[in-house]
Amino acid sequence: MTPKNTDSMEKTKLPDRTDRRAFLLAGLGIATTAVVVMPSSPGNFAARPVERSLKEADFYRPHDRAG
Amino acid sequence: MTTVVCELCPRYCAIPDGGAGDCRIRVNLKGRLIATTFGRPSSVHIDPMEKKPLYHFFPGTPIFSLATAGCNLHCLNCQNWQLSQRGGEEMEEIYHAPPEMIVATARAERCQSIAYTYSEPIVYYEYVHATAQLAREAGLNNCLISAGYINERPLRQLCRVMDAANIDVKGFTEDFYRRICSATLAPVLRGLVVMREEGVWVEVTLLIIPGENDDPLQVRGLARWIHDEMGADTPLHLSRFHPHYRMQNLPPTPVDTLLRCRQMALDAGLHFVYVGNVIGNGGESTYCPHDGTLLIERFGLVIKENHLLAGGRCPVCGNPLPGVWT
Ligand SMILES: [Zn+2]
Numbered sequence: 001m002t003p004k005n006t007d008s009m010e011k012t013k014l015p016d017r018t019d020r021r022a023f024l025l026a027g028l029g030i031a032t033t034a035v036v037v038m039p040s041s042p043g044n045f046a047a048r049p050v051e052r053s054l055k056e057a058d059f060y061r062p063h064d065r066a067g
Numbered sequence: 068m069t070t071v072v073c074e075l076c077p078r079y080c081a082i083p084d085g086g087a088g089d090c091r092i093r094v095n096l097k098g099r100l101i102a103t104t105f106g107r108p109s110s111v112h113i114d115p116m117e118k119k120p121l122y123h124f125f126p127g128t129p130i131f132s133l134a135t136a137g138c139n140l141h142c143l144n145c146q147n148w149q150l151s152q153r154g155g156e157e158m159e160e161i162y163h164a165p166p167e168m169i170v171a172t173a174r175a176e177r178c179q180s181i182a183y184t185y186s187e188p189i190v191y192y193e194y195v196h197a198t199a200q201l202a203r204e205a206g207l208n209n210c211l212i213s214a215g216y217i218n219e220r221p222l223r224q225l226c227r228v229m230d231a232a233n234i235d236v237k238g239f240t241e242d243f244y245r246r247i248c249s250a251t252l253a254p255v256l257r258g259l260v261v262m263r264e265e266g267v268w269v270e271v272t273l274l275i276i277p278g279e280n281d282d283p284l285q286v287r288g289l290a291r292w293i294h295d296e297m298g299a300d301t302p303l304h305l306s307r308f309h310p311h312y313r314m315q316n317l318p319p320t321p322v323d324t325l326l327r328c329r330q331m332a333l334d335a336g337l338h339f340v341y342v343g344n345v346i347g348n349g350g351e352s353t354y355c356p357h358d359g360t361l362l363i364e365r366f367g368l369v370i371k372e373n374h375l376l377a378g379g380r381c382p383v384c385g386n387p388l389p390g391v392w393t
Pocket of ligand 1: 355356357358359360381382383384385386
């Protein structure tokens with residue numbers, strides 16, 4: 001299942017410490033409020049214009065060569 | 068001008084110079100196929116493992132989750148269409164995150180696992196593979212959350228660095244795949260067998276869409292297929308449809324329908340059938356297949372009680388619960 005992810009376009013931000021604590025508690029098997037299922041965005045990615053990757057793909061061939 | 072053929076997925080897109088594959092993100096640049104979203108995710112979060120959903124793989128632990136734009140399916144009901152049905156350049160946010168940065172951040176955030184998820188990791192294959200390789204060297208687990216629409220050779224290579232997968236089987240007829248997803252079913256089933264052969268822990272999801280794939284032919288059919296080809300211990304997640312994207316005309320799946328489908332799958336011999344996207348439905352906890360003991364009690368994505376002993380053993384009969392626990 002791919003969860004609904006309308007927050008996917010949110011700016012990267014440091015997670016709220018309360019959320020983080022609730023999440024950790026959930027990890028320990030302690031039920032807390034619904035906040036634990038809210039995704040938190042980890043902090044150290046730069047959201048900025050990023051050059052398109054020039055990484056060559058695997059698994060392709062020229063069209064004129066048989067597969 | 069050199070046209071190339073992408074051999075990653077069953078579409079075998081013939082891509083002219085300057086063009087992109089059906090996934091929008093594999094681009095022909097003067098005869099070289101470029102993975103344009105390599106190191107450029109548009110969605111990065113820490114989720115509970117249960118959200119993937121993986122219920123028999125390190126329950127209750129946080130999993131570092133990422134996705135780039137692009138997908139090789141075009142499901143009418145896509146929940147993540149803003150991410151999946153776009154090319155890399157159309158995203159409002161693109162992060163600079165090469166594989167080593169993903170692994171370092173996952174470790175810094177104390178995540179033992181990384182999920183390649185949300186859109187479709189198959190189409191950003193090279194990024195997944197490179198990151199997963201580094202993650203494995205660092206002692207982290209890798210989880211593929213995918214529709215599994217990929218050719219066998221790349222899949223086998225990917226399986227060597229994957230620990231677990233949740234594969235979203237969309238329906239159980241070719242007609243469903245053609246009409247709703249613009250894809251085909253057979254390669255997905257083949258891929259599931261390949262993953263089992265390669266030793267990846269696999270759980271399967273079927274999103275139940277009312278009137279489209281909730282009939283006995285499909286639900287029982289898939290459950291029997293899983294039972295026969297993957298084994299009765301393969302968890303099946305039946306999850307609730309909500310109207311999204313180009314399928315806003317249907318209501319959310321009635322809970323009764325989900326419970327009826329669950330019973331069909333249990334009757335087909337599967338040991339672990341879960342109902343997802345409905346909180347408190349009675350079909351979200353794990354019971355011992357030998358004696359019925361409640362082993363993991365869940366409420367939504369939260370684990371209320373985990374009674375498993377070391378090694379994932381049942382406290383009553385001592386049998387290990389199928390899955391990966393330590
Ligand atoms: Zn038992």
